[in-house]
Amino acid sequence: MDPCDLPIDRVLPDLVRTLRTSPAAVLTAPPGAGKTTRVPLALLQSRLVEGQLLLLQPRRLATRAVARMMAHTLGQPVGQTIGYRVRFEDCSSAATRILVVTEGILTRRLLVDPVLEGVGCVILDEFHERSIHADLALAFVHELLEVRDDLLLVVMSATLQAGPICRYLDDCPHLSIDTRQHPLTVEHQVPDAGALLPRIRRGERTVLGPAVRRALHHLITGPDDDGGDLLVFLPGVAEIRAVQLHLQQHPLPGSPVLVPLHGSLPAQEQDRALEPHATGRRVVLSTNIAQTSLTVPGITAVVDSGLAKQMTFDPGPGLERLELIHVSQDSATQRSGRAGRLGPGRAVRLWSLMDHAGLRHGDTPEILRCDLARVLLAVLYFRPADPARFEFFEAPALAGLKEAAGLLRLVGALPADGFALTVLGRRLALLPLAPRIGAVLDHAVQQGEGAVGAMLAALVSEREVLQRDSQRPTTDCDLNHRRELVLELERTGIAPSQLGLEPMAVRAVQQARDQLLASIPRQPAHDRGAAETSTGELLLAGFPDRVCRRASPGSDDALMVGGRGVRLARESCVRDAELFVAVQVEATRRGPHARSLVRLASAVTREALALTFPELLHREEQVAYDAQQDRVVGRQRLLFIDLVIDETSITVDPQQAALILARVAEPQLEVVLHPAAQLLARLRLAAVHQPDARWPDVSPPGLREWLPELCLGCHGLRALRRLDVSTRLLDRLDHRQRRLLDQLLPERIAVPSGRRVAVDYLADSGPVLAVKLQELFGLDDTPTLLQGRLPLTLHLLAPSGRPVQITRDLRSFWSEAYQQVRKDLRGRYPKHPWPEDPHSAAPTARTKRR
Numbered sequence: 001m002d003p004c005d006l007p008i009d010r011v012l013p014d015l016v017r018t019l020r021t022s023p024a025a026v027l028t029a030p031p032g033a034g035k036t037t038r039v040p041l042a043l044l045q046s047r048l049v050e051g052q053l054l055l056l057q058p059r060r061l062a063t064r065a066v067a068r069m070m071a072h073t074l075g076q077p078v079g080q081t082i083g084y085r086v087r088f089e090d091c092s093s094a095a096t097r098i099l100v101v102t103e104g105i106l107t108r109r110l111l112v113d114p115v116l117e118g119v120g121c122v123i124l125d126e127f128h129e130r131s132i133h134a135d136l137a138l139a140f141v142h143e144l145l146e147v148r149d150d151l152l153l154v155v156m157s158a159t160l161q162a163g164p165i166c167r168y169l170d171d172c173p174h175l176s177i178d179t180r181q182h183p184l185t186v187e188h189q190v191p192d193a194g195a196l197l198p199r200i201r202r203g204e205r206t207v208l209g210p211a212v213r214r215a216l217h218h219l220i221t222g223p224d225d226d227g228g229d230l231l232v233f234l235p236g237v238a239e240i241r242a243v244q245l246h247l248q249q250h251p252l253p254g255s256p257v258l259v260p261l262h263g264s265l266p267a268q269e270q271d272r273a274l275e276p277h278a279t280g281r282r283v284v285l286s287t288n289i290a291q292t293s294l295t296v297p298g299i300t301a302v303v304d305s306g307l308a309k310q311m312t313f314d315p316g317p318g319l320e321r322l323e324l325i326h327v328s329q330d331s332a333t334q335r336s337g338r339a340g341r342l343g344p345g346r347a348v349r350l351w352s353l354m355d356h357a358g359l360r361h362g363d364t365p366e367i368l369r370c371d372l373a374r375v376l377l378a379v380l381y382f383r384p385a386d387p388a389r390f391e392f393f394e395a396p397a398l399a400g401l402k403e404a405a406g407l408l409r410l411v412g413a414l415p416a417d418g419f420a421l422t423v424l425g426r427r428l429a430l431l432p433l434a435p436r437i438g439a440v441l442d443h444a445v446q447q448g449e450g451a452v453g454a455m456l457a458a459l460v461s462e463r464e465v466l467q468r469d470s471q472r473p474t475t476d477c478d479l480n481h482r483r484e485l486v487l488e489l490e491r492t493g494i495a496p497s498q499l500g501l502e503p504m505a506v507r508a509v510q511q512a513r514d515q516l517l518a519s520i521p522r523q524p525a526h527d528r529g530a531a532e533t534s535t536g537e538l539l540l541a542g543f544p545d546r547v548c549r550r551a552s553p554g555s556d557d558a559l560m561v562g563g564r565g566v567r568l569a570r571e572s573c574v575r576d577a578e579l580f581v582a583v584q585v586e587a588t589r590r591g592p593h594a595r596s597l598v599r600l601a602s603a604v605t606r607e608a609l610a611l612t613f614p615e616l617l618h619r620e621e622q623v624a625y626d627a628q629q630d631r632v633v634g635r636q637r638l639l640f641i642d643l644v645i646d647e648t649s650i651t652v653d654p655q656q657a658a659l660i661l662a663r664v665a666e667p668q669l670e671v672v673l674h675p676a677a678q679l680l681a682r683l684r685l686a687a688v689h690q691p692d693a694r695w696p697d698v699s700p701p702g703l704r705e706w707l708p709e710l711c712l713g714c715h716g717l718r719a720l721r722r723l724d725v726s727t728r729l730l731d732r733l734d735h736r737q738r739r740l741l742d743q744l745l746p747e748r749i750a751v752p753s754g755r756r757v758a759v760d761y762l763a764d765s766g767p768v769l770a771v772k773l774q775e776l777f778g779l780d781d782t783p784t785l786l787q788g789r790l791p792l793t794l795h796l797l798a799p800s801g802r803p804v805q806i807t808r809d810l811r812s813f814w815s816e817a818y819q820q821v822r823k824d825l826r827g828r829y830p831k832h833p834w835p836e837d838p839h840s841a842a843p844t845a846r847t848k849r850r
Contacts, residue, residue: 006034007177012042015154015175019048023145024153024172026162031337033177035156036125037069040098043121043152044081050150051120054109055100056137058129059263060086061270061289067091067100087432088511089267103133104432110140111381111429121152127165128157128330130365130394132375138393140382142169158337159330161362168393184345185224186336188353189215196350197307197326208239208305209246215303215348216283220253224346228300229282230256231290233335235307235324237262240285247283254281261286261296264463266504288331290338302339302347304332310364313371313400320371321587326351330362367396372404373435377413377421381429384420410544411439432515436542437461441516443541443612450520453538455483458512460583460600463505466571470500475573477535477602479583486510536604539581540612546582547604547640553578557595560585561643565595577603579645609640616641623652625664630716632657654712662708665720669703672710676725681761682745683729689786693740696732744786751775751783752843759785759792770795773804773821774833777841782810799829799847814838 008029018025029035036055043049057063067084074081083092084100092099101109110116122141127134141153155165162174191199191211199207212232219230234240240260247258259282261273273284274296282298288308290296310325327335332349339345349356367375375396379387387401408414413425413435421429428438437457444453459465459479466472466482475481485499486506496503540547548558548566554575556568566582574580584600610617623634634652638645665672673680680698687695696702710728714720730738745767748756753775760768767785769792782791796805796813804821807813818838826834835841 006038007032008034008038011175011177012038015039016042016046016048018173018175019043019152019154022173023149023151024155024169026160026166026169026172026174027154027156027176028160028162028174029156029158029177031158031334032182032341033158036066037073039154039156040123041070041073043123043154044097049097049120049152051118052096053098053121053123054106054116054119055098055123056106056125056134057100057102058126058131058134059289060102060267061261061263061274063100063102064091064267064271065274067098070098070100088515103131103137106137107133107140107378108430108432110137110144111378114140114144114382115148116141116144116151120150121154123154123156125156126158127155128160128334128362130363130367132366132370135365135367135393136375136378138165138168139379139391142391142393143383159333159362165393182341182344184336184339184347186347186349188349188351188356189218190352191350195352195355196305197324200307200324205242206246208234209243209250211350212243212303212305213247213250213252215350216247216252219301219303219346219348220256226300226344227281228343229284229296229298230301230303231284231286231296231299231338232303232305233290234285234287234305235309236287237264239305239307240287244285252283256281256283258282259284261290263287263289264504266507296338299338299341300343300345302336302345304335304347304349306332306349306351310369312369326359328360328363329356332356332359365394367392367394371434372396372400373407376401376404377408377425377429377435380414380419380421381426386419407545408435411435411542413439431519433457433461439542440538441520444538445520447534447538449534449538451517452483452535454513454516454520455486455509456535456538457516458509459483459486462508462512463502465501465505465509467497467500467502472571472573474575476577477539478573478600479539479602480535481573536581536602537608537612539583539602540604540608543581543583544613544616545641546585547609547643548580548582548598548601549643549645550578550580558598559643560596561641563642566598567595568598568601572598572601574601574603579604579606579609606638606645609645613640617645621650623656623660625660625716630718632660632716655708658708658711658714661711661714661716661720662704665707665711665717666704668717669700669707672707672720672723673703673725676729678747678758678761679726679729682741682747685761685767686741686745689789690740690744693737695737696729698729746785749783749792752777752779753845754843755845763793765793766790768793768795770797770803772797772799772845775843775845776810777833777835777838777843779843780811780814780839782808798825799832 015025015027027035027039040053040055043053055066057066063084063086067078067082071078071082076082078084079091079093080095082098083096085092085105086102087104122137124134124137138155145151145153153169162176166172166174191207196207196211216230216232219225232243234243240262244258244260257280259273261270261284284290284296284299306326308325308327308331310323311320312323313320336347339347376387379390383390388398405414408425409416413422413428415422424442427442428435431438431441433441437460441453441457444450444456456479459482465486472481485501486509489496489499489501489506496506545561548560551557551559558566558568560566560582566585568574580601580603582598582601584598586597586599588595588597617638617640619636619638621634621636623632626633632652634650636648636650683695683698686693710723710725711720714723733741746759748758749769750756751771755775757769757771760770767790769783771794773796782794784791791808794807794810795803796807798804804825805813805817822834831847833841833844
């Protein structure tokens with residue numbers, strides 16, 4: 001064992017004793033305590049573990065580094081007692097007792113060998129990161145502990161809340177170390193203009209370089225500077241390049257060497273960053289890759305931007321969104337801890353102490369924020385039963401599982417009902433690909449296009465191979481353009497940059513393609529032109545719910561299955577096709593009217609839709625009101641799922657059109673019937689006082705029932721509003737009803753002046769007759785309706801047309817109120833007659849002659 005004492009050494013004997021009586025344990029210790037390298041070696045030397053010990057690491061760089069450190073401790077080369085296995089690289093042998101693996105490797109091992117034959121212990125390191133694969137490994141091994149009494153499980157972390165996981169593992173023991181080996185000083189330094197995250201989200205991307213440089217300058221020139229290397233945590237590769245450029249343009253004191261460290265670098269360059277620098281100090285610019293498990297040699301100080309990039313699944317459109325977020329308190333602790341592993345350390349955080357108090361404590365588990373299709377595929381392969389009953393450590397939302405099941409059923413991995421994977425589903429579960437991409441590869445293999453499918457899968461899964469400024473000609477498929485360039489590179493051997501390709505990305509694609517080709521049956525070579533024409537069909541196999549129809553020829557806007565609007569990114573080459581498959585879609589902003597950005601697309605034909613998914617292609621007839629045309633129109637539609645592929649007009653039955661127009665017009669019924677409001681009031685009054693006449697039902701429910709008949713023959717709402725509704729209503733009355741209505745409730749009443757004055761039947765107080773006072777001279781009794789049973793309410797008007805008296809007793813008005821009215825108005829209206837005796841005066845609607 002390494003003679004250098006580490007804090008973890010104090011708890012190792014307790015851990016060994018615990019595992020002799022308990023199949024599982026949780027171990028927490030601060031960063032730098034030594035748990036990653038010391039625990040596996042201690043368990044191996046205790047002879048407690050029978051068979052191989054699997055140590056899970058979240059990243060490839062950490063996997064290789066941890067294996068080398070343990071092998072160095074034993075004085076052996078990697079690949080003997082200590083080995084590792086990552087994607088594209090297996091450095092192990094039959095003698096390997098401790099195998100360090102990345103998460104995807106362990107998940108696949110558990111699916112292929114669900115009892116982990118030959119494995120005696122599984123250690124899940126850095127479990128606080130809560131990746132999907134770590135959660136799956138924990139759930140699968142937890143079930144496995146029930147059938148294997150010789151298997152051990154250790155869950156380790158620096159910042160994990162141990163209580164919940166101990167309870168999940170049947171109240172297993174928890175061992176912890178609370179003290180650090182070396183002191184750590186943490187400072188909070190706020191950039192001049194405030195917090196970084198909102199400024200960067202507003203587009204102020206240049207703010208990061210100066211903020212980092214100021215913190216580095218503070219550390220280098222401070223009184224506590226020890227000359228050690230510095231580690232800067234940044235959210236992504238673009239930010240690393242931007243800060244590196246700023247530091248090159250504005251050198252730091254002593255001109256330290258700038259070393260980038262991120263997952264996109266080749267393994268050799270990543271490993272080189274972990275080697276001590278021969279001369280001078282270094283500034284390592286890193287993503288989260290250096291946050292856990294790694295001891296970057298020489299690091300004594302850390303600058304933390306507090307930022308990270310996190311993939312989040314938006315269940316609304318079913319798309320993933322890469323978001324810039326602020327790290328949690330636990331992640332900040334992990335980052336700061338990189339400075340205190342080998343000696344006293346310092347850390348500068350680029351946010352305030354007050355902001356730190358407001359940060360969430362832990363990171364959101366990946367299983368709660370990402371697409372669950374791959375998770376569900378693995379769970380159903382491991383145990384084909386209702387996933388809602390699967391014992392996750394932290395169960396995802398049922399809505400997410402339901403959506404994932406829908407996708408698996410769509411691509412054919414699940415049957416229409418039940419949870420037993422199809423033959424295709426079982427094949428997809430074992431591929432190192434997302435289910436969509438796996439479906440593309442599998443379909444390609446079935447079509448004899450395995451080589452094309454492997455290249456397409458690699459291009460979609462790995463980083464972008466095209467340089468930003470490379471030429472992008474118009475084509476039917478963005479991926480075909482990239483595929484042809486990679487094949488040309490392999491044929492000619494010229495420099496990748498001459499073809500506009502990124503060398504590291506091309507190597508990653510080639511490795512992924514070769515790995516996939518090795519896993520599928522060998523096939524004869526196919527004509528390249530024929531393969532190119534089938535690319536859209538191949539991609540369709542994994543993306544049936546991403547079929548889009550362009551809004552208009554040449555437009556960047558399109559509508560995707562599900563009704564979501566999308567827009568082709570400028571870098572897409574697919575400019576002419578009416579139908580295309582959106583292979584890579586980025587959800588931009590949230591909301592019902594948001595348009596997602598399509599980065600990679602491929603044209604697809606209707607024939608390919610019918611050939612690949614005939615069950616999703618169907619015709620339907622639709623008759624509906626078109627507000628733009630203001631008419632009821634009929635269309636026959638060809639749909640793929642719910643996306644309209646083609647549309648033609650059909651003749652609409654008049655009765656059906658009237659019913660639809662009536663539903664549209666019903667909220668505007670009062671407006672439509674307003675011209676007939678007086679007639680409707682007369683009919684309602686007649687129904688009350690003369691019910692035996694069987695009047696038509698003009699109550700609101702009755703009118704709604706009559707509305708389709710009224711709409712018959714009308715093309716739209718404008719025509720309906722112009723309709724002579726009164727005539728249509730009168731047409732519903734027979735001759736006897738019309739005569740009776742005119743007798744009982746006439747539209748107009750003859751007054752003594754000789755005029756016929758309209759009765760207002762809409763007044764709340766009852767029917768009203770508004771008439772000039774002089775027109776009623778000589779009339780003693782109030783006019784009535786309903787053959788004398790209903791006296792009218794008289795609005796007696798002044799010459800100005802304003803009421804001077806409202807009464808239902810005309811005789812009383814003449815005898816009691818008339819003289820006062822005469823006195824008040826005769827001076828104001830001298831041209832009008834104001835006789836002393838209204839009973840004997842001649843009625844008139846005119847004024848006196850001069």
